[in-house]
Amino acid sequence: MNPTHGTRPSATLDDDAVLQLARDVLDTEADAVRQLASRLGEPFLHACRLLLACRGRVVVLGMGKSGHIGGKLAATLASTGTPAFFVHPGDASHGDLGMITAQDVVLALSNSGETTELLLILPIIRRLGAGLIAITGSPDSTLAREADVNLDASVEREACPLGLAPTASTTAALALGDALAVALLQTRGFSRDDFSRSHPGGKLGRRLLLHVADVMVSGERLPAVTADATLTEALLEMTRKGLGMTAIVDADGRALGIFTDGDLRRALEKVDNIRQVAVRSVMTPGGVRIGPHELAVEAAELMQRRRVNALLVEDTDGLLLGALNTHTLLAAGVI
Numbered sequence: 001m002n003p004t005h006g007t008r009p010s011a012t013l014d015d016d017a018v019l020q021l022a023r024d025v026l027d028t029e030a031d032a033v034r035q036l037a038s039r040l041g042e043p044f045l046h047a048c049r050l051l052l053a054c055r056g057r058v059v060v061l062g063m064g065k066s067g068h069i070g071g072k073l074a075a076t077l078a079s080t081g082t083p084a085f086f087v088h089p090g091d092a093s094h095g096d097l098g099m100i101t102a103q104d105v106v107l108a109l110s111n112s113g114e115t116t117e118l119l120l121i122l123p124i125i126r127r128l129g130a131g132l133i134a135i136t137g138s139p140d141s142t143l144a145r146e147a148d149v150n151l152d153a154s155v156e157r158e159a160c161p162l163g164l165a166p167t168a169s170t171t172a173a174l175a176l177g178d179a180l181a182v183a184l185l186q187t188r189g190f191s192r193d194d195f196s197r198s199h200p201g202g203k204l205g206r207r208l209l210l211h212v213a214d215v216m217v218s219g220e221r222l223p224a225v226t227a228d229a230t231l232t233e234a235l236l237e238m239t240r241k242g243l244g245m246t247a248i249v250d251a252d253g254r255a256l257g258i259f260t261d262g263d264l265r266r267a268l269e270k271v272d273n274i275r276q277v278a279v280r281s282v283m284t285p286g287g288v289r290i291g292p293h294e295l296a297v298e299a300a301e302l303m304q305r306r307r308v309n310a311l312l313v314e315d316t317d318g319l320l321l322g323a324l325n326t327h328t329l330l331a332a333g334v335i
Contacts, residue, residue, distance in 0.1 A: 025167065028159040032168040033175045039152050040179075046149040048183050050131045051082060056103030058084035059130070061092065063117050065166040066109040066173065073107070073177035080181050081190040089117035097124055105131035107177075111153070111169045113141020122146050135173050151176055212299050213292035215332040216313045216322030217243055224249050224320065227256055227280045231267065234259050234279040244327075245310045247320055248283045255312050255320045256280070258287035262309075287312045292321055296334045299324060 051058060058077055062070030070086050077084035084107075087096050100106065106125055110118055113136035125132060126146070134147035137154040144150035153176050159167035184190075217223075223241035225234050227248055237246045238259070245260040259279055267274065267282040290299050290311050299311055303326065313322040329335045 021161070025159040028157065029168045029171040032155040032172045035155070036153065036172055036176055036179075043149050043151055044179070044183075047133045047151060047180060048187065050105055050133060050148060051180065051184055052187060054082075054103070054105040054131065056101050056105070056130075058082055058107055059100050059104050060084060060086045060107045060109070061089050061118060061121075062086075062109035063089050063115050065170050066111060066115070069170050069174050069177070070107070070109045072174065073109075073181070076178060076181045077184070080185040081188045082181065082184050089115070089121060092121050093117065097121060100125065100128060100130055102129040105133060107133045107135070108143060108147070109135045109173055109177075110141075110143050111137040111166060111173070113138040113143040113150075115143070118143060135176055137169050137172075151180075210296040210332060210334060211292065212290055212294050212296055212311075212313055212324065213322075215296050215299075215328055215334065216292065216324045217241070217328060218313075218322035222320075222322055223247065225279060226251070227278075229279050231271075231274045231277040231279050231282060235264070235274075243310070243323060243325055245323065245325065246279075247287070247312055247323060248279060249320055253320055254318045255287060255289070255314060257283040257285040258310065258312055259283040260310055289314050291315070296329060296332060300326075300329050300335045303329075 058074070060070040060074040060077075062068075067086075067088060074084040074086040085099075087099055092100075108118055113134065119142055122132075122143070132147045134143045134150045135153050136144045136150055137152075138144060139150055139152050139154070153169065153172045155168040155172050157163060158165060158169060159171075221241060223237045223243050223246035225237050225246055225248060227250060229237075229248075234246050234248075238244065238261075245258055247255050248257045248259060249255055257280070259282065263282055263284055267277065271277050271282070288302065288306050288308050288311050290302060290313055292313050292315065303309065303311060310323060310325040312320060313324065314320055326335065
């Protein structure tokens with residue numbers, strides 16, 4: 001029995017050589033993407049027109065590494081306003097072709113353009129009357145010739161030093177597919193609100209869907225004192241509500257200013273007896289305000305831009321509705 005069976009030979013890492021190889025890989029793939037730009041023209045516009053006119057779905061096909069790229073492109077298209085899904089060509093020839101209709105457009109990826117599983121189902125796709133866009137690395141291939149339009153994703157060489165593993169070619173196909181998706185997004189007028197409806201989960205969804213009203217502190221939890229309150233009363237309100245600030249309001253509930261931990265530190269430097277000080281004399285007049293219907297992420301951006309840690313939330317009549325700070329936004333997953 002071979003004692004080394006199932007083990008890999010040990011190797012010594014040559015740091016400089018490894019870093020140089022990694023840089024060469026990145027340079028090769030970056031060059032492959034840059035070269036795509038010079039080849040864009042009427043075929044790309046033709047593909048965009050086909051996709052914009054599609055009354056069904058975009059069905060993305062690809063085998064092996066091209067299949068992985070295809071799955072990502074289908075997801076990108078679907079999330080940016082172009083309904084799409086991925087079908088494995090092997091499964092397509094065993095029943096999943098029923099997912100494709102005459103109203104659809106097929107987007108087929110193959111670097112060689114001669115992938116057997118794709119060529120096997122091409123005649124059926126053509127008989128269905130579905131549109132066919134190919135992304136290949138060989139403009140003279142069977143798939144390229146059979147397609148309504150072929151997008152040339154050819155590369156001079158792979159980044160793999162053996163010239164075998166799909167590397168630069170898959171990067172080029174991915175970038176070209178992203179260019180399609182973004183061109184369609186822009187042409188359709190796809191908005192941030194549209195994007196948020198496709199991404200309700202996770203941090204991205206929270207950033208796009210949550211409004212200030214959803215995360216602000218309000219009601220009994222909102223720290224607020226009247227303008228004639230003493231500094232001591234303001235500190236007690238801040239301590240009770242735990243927001244690190246309190247709003248200063250008039251008799252009608254309109255905010256006159258804000259008193260924060262920073263204001264307290266500045267007051268202690270100037271005032272001998274804080275018990276006798278009116279909070280209006282040491283507050284920050286006005287304060288930074290935001291409306292309840294603004295996105296919570298815009299509140300975070302406003303706080304960063306104005307270099308403050310808290311915001312007052314008011315309605316269009318200037319009535320105080322709530323407040324929020326960085327901890328509020330952190331707890332909501334906005335930042």
